[in-house]
Amino acid sequence: MxxxxxxxxxxxxxxxxxxxxxxxxxxxxxxxxxxLNRAILPHEDHASRLLExxxxxxxxxxxxxx
Amino acid sequence: MTTPLETSSQVTSxxxxxxxxxxxxxxxxxxxxxxxxxxxxxxxxELSGSDCVTVAVRxxxxxxxxxxxxxxxxxxxxxxxxxxxxxxxxxEDAVRVARLGREILRSLGNAGADWVKLEVLGDTRxxxxxxVATLEATELLVNDGFQVLCYTSDDPVMAQRLKQAGAVAVMxxxxxxxxxxGILNPNNIRICLEYLKQDDPxxxxxxxxxxxxxxxxxxxxxxxxxxxxxxxxxAHARDPLAMAMAMRKAVExxxxxxxxxxxxxxxxxxASSPEDGVIATHPFPRKGK
Numbered sequence: 001m002x003x004x005x006x007x008x009x010x011x012x013x014x015x016x017x018x019x020x021x022x023x024x025x026x027x028x029x030x031x032x033x034x035x036l037n038r039a040i041l042p043h044e045d046h047a048s049r050l051l052e053x054x055x056x057x058x059x060x061x062x063x064x065x066x
Numbered sequence: 067m068t069t070p071l072e073t074s075s076q077v078t079s080x081x082x083x084x085x086x087x088x089x090x091x092x093x094x095x096x097x098x099x100x101x102x103x104x105x106x107x108x109x110x111x112e113l114s115g116s117d118c119v120t121v122a123v124r125x126x127x128x129x130x131x132x133x134x135x136x137x138x139x140x141x142x143x144x145x146x147x148x149x150x151x152x153x154x155x156x157x158e159d160a161v162r163v164a165r166l167g168r169e170i171l172r173s174l175g176n177a178g179a180d181w182v183k184l185e186v187l188g189d190t191r192x193x194x195x196x197x198v199a200t201l202e203a204t205e206l207l208v209n210d211g212f213q214v215l216c217y218t219s220d221d222p223v224m225a226q227r228l229k230q231a232g233a234v235a236v237m238x239x240x241x242x243x244x245x246x247x248g249i250l251n252p253n254n255i256r257i258c259l260e261y262l263k264q265d266d267p268x269x270x271x272x273x274x275x276x277x278x279x280x281x282x283x284x285x286x287x288x289x290x291x292x293x294x295x296x297x298x299x300x301a302h303a304r305d306p307l308a309m310a311m312a313m314r315k316a317v318e319x320x321x322x323x324x325x326x327x328x329x330x331x332x333x334x335x336x337a338s339s340p341e342d343g344v345i346a347t348h349p350f351p352r353k354g355k
Contacts, residue, residue, distance in 0.1 A: 033173070
């Protein structure tokens with residue numbers, strides 16, 4: 001099924017949770033925040049929330065800034 | 067009576083900067099942006115003596131990643147991270163970014179999870195803040211439990227409004243972000259200090275943005291601000307490591323000078339050496355003699 005991550009369309013297996021998605025994207029879960037369909041998904045819910053077709057996610061991290 | 071030595075040791079090691087629930091050892095807050103590479107950044111942060119570093123919140127790159135994260139190069143035991151809302155031009159975006167930053171801090175177990183450097187810009191060329199949107203975002207974030215450190219212009223009326231809205235610190239710009247022009251309107255900074263600290267002398271006022279070199283920092287501190295937040299002045303100096311050390315000393319020198327109290331400016335000279343007993347012929351009759 002298809003989801004949108006940071007504006008890019010991505011194919012993920014059914015019944016994939018956020019922890020698995022971050023692994024697939026090679027991202028360290030501790031360093032990111034995830035917004036699912038415009039609502040922040042707290043880290044403690046990453047394992048329980050299963051992705052659904054057409055879900056839209058923003059995955060952000062810290063970068064250098066002033 | 068304290069000796070000068072005791073006074074100076076108090077200032078350098080026991081004169082913390084208190085912002086909301088945070089206590090920072092150094093009065094210098096440094097940004098982590100615009101460095102040529104992470105090694106120079108990390109060494110500069112260390113040499114600056116700061117214990118608080120600002121960071122920006124951005125989308126993860128899904129392709130062409132180098133596998134490195136900024137957080138691999140900033141020791142969370144050594145530095146408190148202060149997320150910013152840089153690049154936001156509306157209150158809505160700033161609140162969204164602030165919440166994302168808070169979520170990352172929570173995941174890192176960072177004690178500073180609920181603070182944010184609020185920046186809502188109004189113009190891309192000057193990067194000056196949008197005062198209306200900044201005030202709106204401050205109110206929204208304070209209601210959401212944030213401790214808001216608010217970037218603003220040096221307008222004293224706006225500064226008061228932000229404090230009234232619940233900002234834990236007001237941070238007037240010395241001059242536009244990254245411009246290196248220094249403190250363009252010290253009188254406005256003085257009025258901000260007077261207004262914000264009236265009946266509340268410990269309320270933190272921090273100069274954020276615009277400083278170009280160490281003397282700008284010392285000058286800001288001598289005005290009586292509680293701290294200085296800077297980024298480009300170190301990151302884009304010819305030698306960032308040396309400038310980081312200069313900034314550390316400038317903050318300390320400026321703070322000490324402020325606490326020590328400068329002498330009044332006088333139009334005419336006053337001799338430092340005694341006038342009596344001079345072995346010289348005085349060309350002019352002395353006053354009162």
